[in-house]
Amino acid sequence: MIDIFIMILCTVGAIFVLIASIGIVRMPDFYTRLSITIKAATLGIGCILAGAAIHFSEFSTTTKVLAIIFFLFITSPVAAFLIARTAYITGIKLWDKSVVDELQDRYDNNNNIPNKGCKEDEE
Amino acid sequence: MLKYFLLNLLLAFVWVALTGQLNYSNFIFGSVAGFFILWMLTRRSNMAEKEYFYRVPKILVFILYFLYDMMEANLRVAIDVMTPNFHTTPGIIKYQLDAKTDFEITMLTNIIALTPGTMVMDIADDKSYVYIHTMYLKDKKKFVKNMKERTETKLLEILR
Numbered sequence: 001m002i003d004i005f006i007m008i009l010c011t012v013g014a015i016f017v018l019i020a021s022i023g024i025v026r027m028p029d030f031y032t033r034l035s036i037t038i039k040a041a042t043l044g045i046g047c048i049l050a051g052a053a054i055h056f057s058e059f060s061t062t063t064k065v066l067a068i069i070f071f072l073f074i075t076s077p078v079a080a081f082l083i084a085r086t087a088y089i090t091g092i093k094l095w096d097k098s099v100v101d102e103l104q105d106r107y108d109n110n111n112n113i114p115n116k117g118c119k120e121d122e123e
Numbered sequence: 124m125l126k127y128f129l130l131n132l133l134l135a136f137v138w139v140a141l142t143g144q145l146n147y148s149n150f151i152f153g154s155v156a157g158f159f160i161l162w163m164l165t166r167r168s169n170m171a172e173k174e175y176f177y178r179v180p181k182i183l184v185f186i187l188y189f190l191y192d193m194m195e196a197n198l199r200v201a202i203d204v205m206t207p208n209f210h211t212t213p214g215i216i217k218y219q220l221d222a223k224t225d226f227e228i229t230m231l232t233n234i235i236a237l238t239p240g241t242m243v244m245d246i247a248d249d250k251s252y253v254y255i256h257t258m259y260l261k262d263k264k265k266f267v268k269n270m271k272e273r274t275e276t277k278l279l280e281i282l283r
Contacts, residue, residue: 015201016197016201019200019201019204019205022204022205023200023204026204027204027211028209028211029213031213031242031244031256032211032213032258034242035239035240035241035242035256035258036200036204036239038236038242039193039197039200039236039237039238039239040197040200040201040239042237043193043194043197059145059146059147062147073233073237074233076236076237077232077233077235077236077237077243078233080236080242081232081236081242081243081244084242084243084244084256085244085245088244088245094213094215095213097212097213098212098213098214098215099212099213099214099260100214100215100216100260100263101214101215102215102216102217102254103215103217103244103245103254106245106247106254
């Protein structure tokens with residue numbers, strides 16, 4: 001029973017990491033790529049580590065796994081934020097089909113996306 | 124608040140010491156038992172004293188709710204990556220913050236970043252706005268309202 005649970009956790013984790021790497025290839029622009037990579041990879045690694053913790057079921061292993069997951073969840077959003085901000089300031093363009101870009105008022109990014117909302121104007 | 128948390132921790136350690144087994148399930152059982160014992164002991168005190176006993180269930184509910192949200196959104200992104208057509212309508216939105224202190228803003232930013240599809244791009248100089256990049260933008264007002272009600276107010280309820 002526990003074996004099946006470990007298998008499910010590890011498989012789900014591996015699938016999420018796979019989806020993250022396919023997403024890097026398929027997504028249209030830098031920001032959506034970053035958006036997918038950070039979360040799917042974090043969740044995937046979390047699942048695999050949880051599987052490892054259940055498999056060994058020792059106090060020391062579980063403590064280490066909890067610490068790794070905690071620091072992963074704390075640090076990866078900060079990294080994503082800094083990478084995204086740097087990319088925007090250095091002028092990497094958004095996808096042409098992006099709907100709205102309200103950050104244009106702050107930094108001049110030269111992409112031709114309206115900075116007012118789509119549905120907002122219709123009302 | 125802090126007093127009851129420390130008492131709860133102390134009771135958990137007393138339970139672990141008395142049973143003599145240091146593992147997670149025993150520790151969790153000790154804290155749950157200590158929580159209920161403390162709750163019964165403080166049943167006659169005023170609301171400010173009892174705040175701890177309402178906050179802990181709220182935190183647990185929030186964590187479960189966040190995990191559910193994260194799984195659901197991850198599945199949506201996964202379906203979008205695996206199927207041939209894109210359904211993404213990305214955009215960057217200005218979002219007004221209710222959170223005031225640095226700690227609250229950091230927690231909110233982390234939670235926004237871990238929900239797939241959304242990501243914080245920049246924070247205004249006076250910390251009153253954040254700029255959120257989102258992958259599924261249908262209606263701007265609906266998105267802002269959703270973010271405010273489902274994430275921010277719940278988080279601030281816990282932190283304040």
